Amino acid sequence: MPPRQPHTPLLPPRITHPAAQALARRHRLRWWEVLPWAAAILFYFVVPDYLGFGTELLIAVLFALSLDLALGYAGIVTLGQAAFFGTGAYTVGLLAFHGIWTEPITSLLIGALAAAVVGLLSGLVLLRTGGLTLLMLTICIMELLEQAANMAHDYTGGFDGLASLAIAPVFGVFEFNPLYLNTQFLYSLAVVLVCFLFLRTLVYSPFGQSLTGIRENLLRMHAVGSPVRRRLVICYTISAAIAGVAGGLWAQTNAYVNLSVLSLDRAATVLIVLILGGYGRLYGAFIGAVVYLTLEHFLARIYPTAWQLGLGVLLVLIALFARNGILGLGETLWRRYLQWRASP
């Protein structure tokens, strides 16, 4: 009988290989990840006149983040993300307009829940398909909701929408003032931060890894026994819920809802925002929203046609030359720079 080994406590295996170390460290916070949030707080103090714009920006970031989960991570090509944005917005709007529920945070949760239900139900059926059919179905579901909101004129106000929504103060203290938007901005910032932390945790979790796997190689994920359909449906539902939060936030901070929240325009815009920044990398949503909305804010109102032309050219260029958006472009340039420095 061999001598008994001395008892050793069970330690996780030491990670030594550089690639493995890089993988193990992937999810850790890096120093620059503080920057967007620091910039947002700086924005609050430096340009208080633009807080309305800032709030719009934050909501666009959140909406683009929701799309990033479905499109960037799981690879679900959808043109109907506004369906969930609109569901969240209309849920919050209807509750507030008819005086049923006005507490903002729980309203957002209810909005998220409603959007999640729509996401789950539509996801269960449309994620069986792919390609053009999937694209068509996402558009159809969104148009269906838009038409339904238009038809239910008595409740939703139809084309005119619901205006002057009364939202209760946050925590019963901080009121939404239509003239001073401090509360709206900070409240949106907090909501976006919470959602972002949730998403960040999610995409680095094994679940998030499996989504990336599905995007990269569907067949292989099936082969290794991953429950692909279920993962996609869950991902789509979560993405819908977050889009619902963004929509609810939009309704609360603007104090109105109209059919534009469900339009193809909005769905196309969020897609452009995300692609512009770079998809499948979380921070693309931030860069894309800042660049797009700033350009739109300052150009579109003065030169609407030129803006549309420029946007068209930009999209064509991105599709042809910079498929990973601004962040991808930056990464490539940075790598080139490092190579250039390394080579004598």
Add this chain to the structure above:
Amino acid sequence: MDFAVDLAGIVLGGLSAGSVLFVVSVGLSVTMGLMGFVNLAHGAFAMFGGYVIVLAMNSAHIDFAAALAIGFVATAALSVVLERVLYRPLYRAGELDQVLLTIGLIFIFIAGITIVVGPESQPLELPSTLGGQLNLGFMHYRTYSIFLIVIGFLIVFGIWLAFERTRIGAQIRATVDNRRMAESLGINVDRLFAITFAFGSGMAAIGGGLGVEFLGLDPQYALKYLVYFLIAVSVGGLGSVVGVYCASLLLGVLDFALKLYLPKGGTIFIYVFTILLLLWRPQGLFGRRET
């Protein structure tokens, strides 16, 4: 009797709208079936063609038939240039990049036409032979609608004949069925696609011109009716000409009936119908199941 006349009116109106929808969408269906390219800018080609046709008639006083021919040629030429320069690099890319490229093209077309022609809607003066009413025996109906139905039928018959009876038609069918095999048999898929793309865009231009009378023509055209073109194509089945024809007529009649009986939000049923149909047959009515 009144009901029967009403019904006949709806069917004829729907069929004429459906015929236009078919003429616009058929190219989209074939090019999507051939290359799997999600070309959202197809409606923009229809719009471009519509503008060429309307401007040729209104400014240069060319007659309707000649204007349609000019629209066909101009749009086909433009589309083949765009296809060679912009579309080709993305044939093997994902749908997302194709969607982006073509949305970008839509914006460029909308802005370009707004700048060059102006944002206002363009009127179309129909030739006098096509105006007025036609006696069908049991009722009178607009001559132009009947003309559209006849033209739509002639076009579908012509394309069907070309598909079934010509060499290039056989090559297209082979490529839709199995692209790799077609390529290994020596079919020049690249050239085939350029020809089909140009032809499909030209047809879209004709459809754009034919439809001005009741769809209107303004720079938003490319986006406004895009969903309808896509529905016609996906319901009919990618790459199937007869499928798109049936789907277009069905959609036209449905739309006409719903607009008459449910003027408020009747279009909701078109979406319900499309969703249910695509769930039942993801490949469309006449499409082939993807392997």
